[in-house]
Amino acid sequence: MISKSTIDKVQEAAQLLDVISKYVTLDKQGKDHAGSCPFCGDAGKPKKRPFTVNVAKDLFHCFKCEKGGKGASSFLMAHKGITFPEAIEMLAKDYGIEVEYENNKPKPQQPKRSKEKFVSFRDQQLQASGIPEEAQRCKVRLDEDTEEEIDRYQAATINEPGK
Numbered sequence: 001m002i003s004k005s006t007i008d009k010v011q012e013a014a015q016l017l018d019v020i021s022k023y024v025t026l027d028k029q030g031k032d033h034a035g036s037c038p039f040c041g042d043a044g045k046p047k048k049r050p051f052t053v054n055v056a057k058d059l060f061h062c063f064k065c066e067k068g069g070k071g072a073s074s075f076l077m078a079h080k081g082i083t084f085p086e087a088i089e090m091l092a093k094d095y096g097i098e099v100e101y102e103n104n105k106p107k108p109q110q111p112k113r114s115k116e117k118f119v120s121f122r123d124q125q126l127q128a129s130g131i132p133e134e135a136q137r138c139k140v141r142l143d144e145d146t147e148e149e150i151d152r153y154q155a156a157t158i159n160e161p162g163k
């Protein structure tokens with residue numbers, strides 16, 4: 001996933017007006033900038049264009065089709081049908097910003113370790129119980145992805161005295 005600092009840099013650099021101007025011809029209309037709507041195509045009339053860009057608030061909005069949003073990334077997402085990371089990558093490229101990625105997977109790693117522990121714990125239990133080998137293998141396969149059972153194991157470990 002894209003690092004927070006990259007997202008901040010991109011959002012600071014990518015001015016809404018700059019980005020939208022690449023796709024829409026905008027004119028000054030009152031305190032906003034306005035033009036034909038890139039979503040519904042409505043052109044309105046001179047001095048009464050439907051699509052407006054509010055630079056101060058970083059907002060864009062069409063009063064014909066009601067499409068709107070905040071920030072350059074939202075505009076690209078709506079206009080090009082892309083995801084937020086794709087919009088950030090696209091803007092980063094346009095503004096010459098290097099995209100840093102974070103490998104933040106601490107959560108999926110945690111259950112995986114517990115699961116391994118659980119499987120070896122259960123194997124020991126099964127061996128001690130004297131169930132025939134084939135039945136043991138079958139049970140291990142059936143239960144391998146049972147998160148509920150892992151929870152039970154974790155609870156059992158916590159309740160075990162001396163641990």
Ligand SMILES: [Zn+2]
Nearest residue numbers: 037040062065
């Ligand atoms: Zn529109």
